[in-house]
Amino acid sequence: MLLETADAARFLENRQLTTGDERTATSETTALVLFARAGDPRAFEQLMISFQKQVLCTAARILRRQEDAKDAAQEVFLRLYRHLARIRPEAVRSWLYRVTVNVCRDMARRDRRFPSADLDADTLDRKLLRAGDSQVEGGIQLETQREILQCALQALPFKERTALVLRDIEGLSTEETARILQSSATTVRSQISSARVKIRHYCERALRRPK
Amino acid sequence: MKEHVEEGKIALLAGEDLEAGQMSAVAFHVSRCASCSAILESYRQRRQAMAACRDLGIRAGEFVEIRQSVLARLPARKPRLGSFPWFHIAPLQAGVLATLLLAAATIGTYAWKRAHELQPAGTAVQVNPIPEAAARPSVGAPAEFAAKPIPARKIARNPDRQTSRREPPAVIHAAPAPVLAAVDPQTQAHQPAVPDDVAMKLETSDPSVIIIWLASPKGAGR
Numbered sequence: 455m456l457l458e459t460a461d462a463a464r465f466l467e468n469r470q471l472t473t474g475d476e477r478t479a480t481s482e483t484t485a486l487v488l489f490a491r492a493g494d495p496r497a498f499e500q501l502m503i504s505f506q507k508q509v510l511c512t513a514a515r516i517l518r519r520q521e522d523a524k525d526a527a528q529e530v531f532l533r534l535y536r537h538l539a540r541i542r543p544e545a546v547r548s549w550l551y552r553v554t555v556n557v558c559r560d561m562a563r564r565d566r567r568f569p570s571a572d573l574d575a576d577t578l579d580r581k582l583l584r585a586g587d588s589q590v591e592g593g594i595q596l597e598t599q600r601e602i603l604q605c606a607l608q609a610l611p612f613k614e615r616t617a618l619v620l621r622d623i624e625g626l627s628t629e630e631t632a633r634i635l636q637s638s639a640t641t642v643r644s645q646i647s648s649a650r651v652k653i654r655h656y657c658e659r660a661l662r663r664p665k
Numbered sequence: 666m667k668e669h670v671e672e673g674k675i676a677l678l679a680g681e682d683l684e685a686g687q688m689s690a691v692a693f694h695v696s697r698c699a700s701c702s703a704i705l706e707s708y709r710q711r712r713q714a715m716a717a718c719r720d721l722g723i724r725a726g727e728f729v730e731i732r733q734s735v736l737a738r739l740p741a742r743k744p745r746l747g748s749f750p751w752f753h754i755a756p757l758q759a760g761v762l763a764t765l766l767l768a769a770a771t772i773g774t775y776a777w778k779r780a781h782e783l784q785p786a787g788t789a790v791q792v793n794p795i796p797e798a799a800a801r802p803s804v805g806a807p808a809e810f811a812a813k814p815i816p817a818r819k820i821a822r823n824p825d826r827q828t829s830r831r832e833p834p835a836v837i838h839a840a841p842a843p844v845l846a847a848v849d850p851q852t853q854a855h856q857p858a859v860p861d862d863v864a865m866k867l868e869t870s871d872p873s874v875i876i877i878w879l880a881s882p883k884g885a886g887r
Contacts, residue, residue, distance in 0.1 A: 495736065495739070498736075498739075499732060499736060502731075502732050502735065503728075503732070506728045506731065506732065507720075507723070507728075510721075510723060510727075510728070510731065511719065511720070511721050511723070514721050514723070515721075524727065524730075524731055527731050528731055528734050528735050528738070531731070531732075531735040532735060532738060532739070535735075535739055599714045599717075599718065600718040603711075603714065603715055603718060618715075621680065621682070622680065622712055622715045622716065623715050623716065623718075623719050624719070625716065625719075628682050643677060643682050643683075643684075646676075646677065646680065646682060647673035647674070647676045647677045647682075648673065650673075650676035650677075650679070650680070650708060650711075650712075651672050651673055651676050653711065654676070654707060654708060654711060657711065
């Protein structure tokens with residue numbers, strides 16, 4: 455424990471010497487992980503602050519309900535705490551993506567067994583209609599686009615949705631997405647291609663919808 | 666343009682996800698085909714829109730709520746066991762300690778077994794020598810020898826014997842069939858009994874196999 459704390463302190467000292475935002479962020483994460491391993495709750499909370507947006511937004515995109523996304527985020531951070539000793543500090547980001555996807559997959563399976571009433575096709579269509587209505591006045595607003603895209607994402611199968619979220623929304627590379635999804639780059643390309651085509655057709659249908 | 670490129674490939678081209686081999690061919694076609702070019706443009710716009718709405722507009726209060734919930738659910742740190750700081754050892758040290766304990770236990774067990782195997786001869790089970798007459802009974806052997814069978818186990822447990830299990834069966838028991846002494850009704854005196862048959866019992870290393878040899882003074886063994 456003492457050794458880890460000393461390592462963390464050394465990392466924080468060395469951080470002053472490093473240049474570049476990404477490098478600094480990595481060494482900060484490393485230091486936070488080492489402090490959190492040593493049992494510092496503030497370090498763990500700081501770690502959560504660093505990654506809360508990534509985890510919650512990814513979960514919210516993959517899952518359909520905001521409440522489920524919050525539950526998933528909590529579960530992800532609890533797993534992070536449990537496995538802190540085994541995670542390489544420089545790989546925390548991709549580890550969190552992978553665990554987020556896994557937790558969301560578990561929740562989606564549970565959802566399939568207990569389908570929610572507010573996720574049926576009528577609800578999606580109503581949302582789509584509302585989004586389509588708001589575009590009449592002065593072109594497509596960002597909020598409208600967001601709503602249409604969210605509806606289109608929800609209509610995708612889980613694997614395609616996850617691949618698209620990681621690649622197009624989170625901005626990861628195809629190879630990184632494949633690693634996180636524990637799949638091959640070719641499979642991910644195929645999923646992304648299919649998802650993009652479906653989303654395009656979905657959005658065009660929404661914008662052409664007669665009032 | 667005779668044929669259009671698959672829409673899926675244009676979708677991949679929009680995100681530069683196509684493999685290097687296909688990229689140039691698809692890009693070449695799209696640059697010369699107006700409809701494919703329009704499709705590519707729509708994909709690019711949609712991709713930009715998706716990247717722009719990365720932020721879901723989640724309120725800061727929701728993040729705080731999640732963090733507090735997680736911190737409340739964190740397992741409490743295990744209390745220290747007593748006042749022995751040496752008890753909290755690293756996994757590597759624990760492994761070394763366990764190995765040493767296991768080695769000590771193995772050596773101790775081996776030494777204990779060895780000590781019991783090399784006990785002094787006085788404590789070992791005494792083996793009765795087989796009387797020569799009993800071992801090789803003749804037809805006219807006296808009945809006293811035949812009345813003393815030697816237990817097989819006492820021979821088998823002799824620790825100094827270096828024998829294998831495949832040795833030829835040993836003569837364990839040589840007992841003549843019980844013969845009643847003949848009593849002369851006139852003199853009421855005991856006449857020396859003449860045995861009719863002699864039975865030899867041969868035990869092999871297999872306890873389930875016993876060879877019984879019957880020898881008659883009047884005829885050959887059978």
